[in-house]
Each structure stands twice: as C-alpha cells, then as structure tokens.
Amino acid sequence: MNRLEAVIEKEKGISYSQRDKDLFRSHILILIHQEQESKRLKRKLRLSLFLAAATLSLLFSRISEIANDFTVGLSDAITGDVLTIANDFTVWLSDAITGDVLTTVVFSYGLLFALLPLLKKPDFIFN
C-alpha cells in the first residue's frame, strides 16, 4: 500500500502540458467553424431539395395538361403545314408545267431553225 500511495503522490505532482497550445486552440476553433459551415450548408441543401421537390410535384401534376396542349398544337401545326405545302406544291407544279410547255415549244422551233441550214449540207453532218 505504501508503494501505491507513493506512486499516486508522485503522480499528483506531475503536470502535463498540451503541446502548442495556441495552435491547438486555433485548430479547435477552425474545426468548430467548419462544423458550423457544414451545418449551414446542409440546411441550405435541405431547403433547396424541398423547393426542387415542390416545383417538380407541381410540374408533374400539370404534366398531362401540358402534354395534351402540346399534342394538340403539334397536330394542328402538322395538318396545317401539310395542307399548305400540298397546295403550294400543286400551284408550283402547275406553273412549272405550263411554263415548260411554252419553253419546250420555243426551244423546239429554235432548234428547228438552227438545224435547217445544216440539213441542206448532209456532207457536213455525215463527215
């Protein structure tokens, strides 16, 4: 028991010192600030997630309505365009055909008048 008491008495007289106390203090304060920042960030993230979820749920509730509007609009656009294109194409084709006939006639007569002198000189052609 005396040895035990002696060891304890000796231990009481020893004081332990934390190394670099200023650095230790700064380190603790930095860790505390980091923890606080992390908490703030988590709070903001939670709020953002909540807002995103609320926006998405609102969008999803209206999605069928939006899809319906879009389909109807697209259908109208396609139908209208096809009719317009078909009409335009018909008009253009009609003009083109009429125009081509005239051109062909003019061109044929032109060619005929150009070839007539050559027909009078068969040697030139067959040589």
Added chain:
Amino acid sequence: METDEELVNRTLSGETDCYGVLVQRHADYLFGLGMRFTAGNREFAEDVSQQSFLRAYKYLKSFNPKKKFKQWLTGIAVNCYKDLSNKESQYLSLEVIDEPSYTPDFGGNTGFFELIKPLAEDERTIFTLRYVYEYQIDEIAEVVGLKSGTVKSKISRALEKLR
C-alpha cells in the same frame, strides 16, 4: 479575469472566440486527464482532449451554470475516452508493438502508468479521478453517470487488483 461560466455565456451568445479562451485555459487539464486515462499514450490523450472540447462546444447549451464547468468537462472527457477506446483500434498499447530497441517516452510518471495498466477502462478512470484528482465519490458518480454505490464498489475492486 472572466470566469468559465461567463465565457460560456458569451460563447452561447455568439462570441465563438470566447470558447478559445476556455480551450486555452483547460487544455493542460484535459490533456493530463487523457494521459492518465490512457496510461501515457500521448496521441490518444491529444485525441481525447480534442474530441472533448469539440463535444463540449456541441452540447454547451446543456451546461448548467450552477455547476462547475471543469467538472462538466471532465464528464465529457470520460465519455470521449470511452467512445474513442471502443471505436478505435489505432491506439495500440505500446507493449504490443514489437520494437525491442525502442524505449517509449511517456513524458510522465511511468510508475503510475504501469500501476493502472491492469485496471479495466472504467476502473482506471474512476481510480484516477478519486486518487489523483481527489474528486469525492458523489462527484465521480455524477461525472461518470453511475450510482455512488457502484463507484465505491469499482474503487474497491480496483484497489484489490493493485494490491
């Protein structure tokens, strides 16, 4: 000089730097406590000290100003020591490391560290608080969260082991 309780109040009102004063004031005390609990493992003692200060800040609102801050901090250090020693296997006893040429520098009373090594974790903390820091049985009971009778029986068991 401001008291611990005043600094706690100022910290709670948003002056975080005041906590730095508390850290500086009690750093040696908590480190010494850690050294004794861990039987001279400096690295472990520093971790106990650091975790204790961080946990104390986290639960600072729960501190009762009618009680002593140092005693409250001691309770936190005891819990941190228990948690860390349960969680971490990195704090191997220096005895286990097979380095015959290495003489560990405990930086303290190796006689005391050798003395408390046979004690269990809770016996070691209670024994240290009772005989080195001279806490009363009731105070220890409050710090470690046990009944006074349990503390007494643990002290008796520790003394039997050491005889």
